[in-house]
Amino acid sequence: MGRSVREQRQLWFRRLDRAFWLIWAALPVVLWLAYDRTTTASATIAESLIGEQAKCAAIVANPLTMSAKGQVLFWSLFALGVSFYAVLIGILHRMVNRFANGRIFVSETLQGVWWMGIFLVVWPFVDTITTIAVTYALYQLGDIKFFLPSYGVDVGTVAGGVFLMALKFVIEQAILLQSENDLTI
Template sequence: MGVVEISVREARQSWFRRLDLAFWAIWAALPVVVWLAYLRSTTASASIAASLGPDQVKCAGLVANPLEMSRPGQLLFWTLFALQLSFFAVLIGILHRMVHRFARGRIFASETLQGVWWMGIILVIWPFIDLITSNAVAYALHEIGDVKFFLPSYNVDIGTIAGGMFLMALKFVIEHAILLQSENELTI
């Protein structure tokens, strides 16, 4: 019996099917990741205090524990937590939909290009949204009295913005390549 060789296209389809299954595993693990993030958020001051020397333990009290905040403070903190979590869930969702299409053989579909475009837009605007909301929540927590000090952050993640701009440009390059291919097919 001879060895059956699979084509390059079938090998890629198989790889995309495995990647699609990996995304389902990511979705299944999401509750565990959220739980670990919750634990990290609520036990940060204790873990920081454990790693400090006796003279530095007082500084660990500066890290706010959301479980010790007032009710409005907890609402603000967990709303920001959910907003930041939803950013990653949306990106994973868009990417999973694209991989799912690839697994079914629809690589250069218009939905794929729209997914790349939206991922680029989200990556470009997210650092600004995160900066504004984080500073607003930190200021509100300071005004409520749940946080002792308010230090505004001015850090904008330039790498995320650059990645988003790259994806937006990539969308146009792929769109142009599809147009050239269709024109080429019409002339033959």
């Protein structure tokens, strides 16, 4: 006999839960690759170019050649970015874990959707402000050759966050209507 739709969905969420554990296991490898790419990119780029192009590639900052304060600032900014994505992955993993256990429309899920929305709305502004501040500090320390601030905010991320926050209220209202409907029957 075949599985019910509910059992099939829970099986799918259990598989997705295992996939999240694979993501967590791969995180150190991804961090190492990002570190390696960040510290060796400018030298590799400069070697592959000639003439004026090589001079332009030389202005790409290498954190290993920065002062001690510059390295702390650079890697702190790097850690801030990584921690943002780790928090989002953590919230998603907790939600998928609840779904795999059959708890879909519970208050913890709604709180997870709400917090993901908050993070997505706030992050582009925090990212822009901290990147400008660290870049300016690195320029003042002499670790980078020029300061060219970028005031761009990722509007798509903000819109995604607002959508999730609105979705939380829609799901909350649907749960309320369903409970009222169950009481009238």
